[in-house]
Amino acid sequence: MKSSITILAIFTLFISCKEESTTKINKYFDLKTSITNQINVLNKEKPTFSKTVWSDNTPETKDVKIEDWSKELELFLQTDLNKPAYLNSYEINQSDSLIVYHLKKSENLPVNNIKILLKNNQLTAMEATIANQNYLYETDKHVKMTLVDNVVNYYLIEGTQKLVFGDKKAFKIEAKVKK
Incomplete structure (x- = not known):
């Protein structure tokens, strides 16, 4: 009898810990949900975008219907700050219409601002x-x-990448919805 009570107590403790760990508290604006909602809308509506890709400073523009918006907007999803490791890592400046997050100087995380x-x-x-x-x-x-x-209706992805044994390479993708 004592062992079954112990097992029941451990099971109850496990369930309560599991329920507690799945509760997510968003300290920062929930960009992940907003961008995921956009991905769902864009995958459903399939609008045409005029997309320009720069390679070696040479632009190439095409009208495209993007098939996989989650892949296209993956970098935007990486800006999600509501991760446990990020909880107290950002300074917040906020008004009614503008929120600015800056990484604290003491932190070393990928999202700077x-x-x-x-x-x-x-x-x-x-x-x-x-x-x-x-x-x-x-x-x-x-x-x-x-x-x-x-x-x-518009997005831009630009930056640079440098491999240890290579030159720094710039990239840029800009897309605007076609009217």
Whole structure:
């Protein structure tokens, strides 16, 4: 009998810990949900974008219907600050329509800063700087997105990448919805 009570107590403790760990508290603006919602809308509506890709400073522009928006906007998802490791890592400056997050000097995380514009508590624009560095490579990325009528109408992804045994290479992708 004593062993079954012990097992029941351990099981109850396990369940209560599991429930507690799945509760997510968002200290920062929930960009992940906003961008995931945009991905769902764009995958459903399949708008045509005029997309320009710069390679070696030479632009190439095409009208495209993007098939996989989660892949296209992956860098935007990486700006999610609501991760346990990021909890107290950012300074916050906020007004009714603007939120700015800056990485504290004492922290070493990939997202350096984010600027979020809101209208009626809805995302209308965002931009962020992401940087990663280790002994093999160094990257520096800037992403920007604007929304009209709660749907993405423009985005920019640009930056540089340098491998340890190579030159620094710049990249830029800019896309605007076709009217």
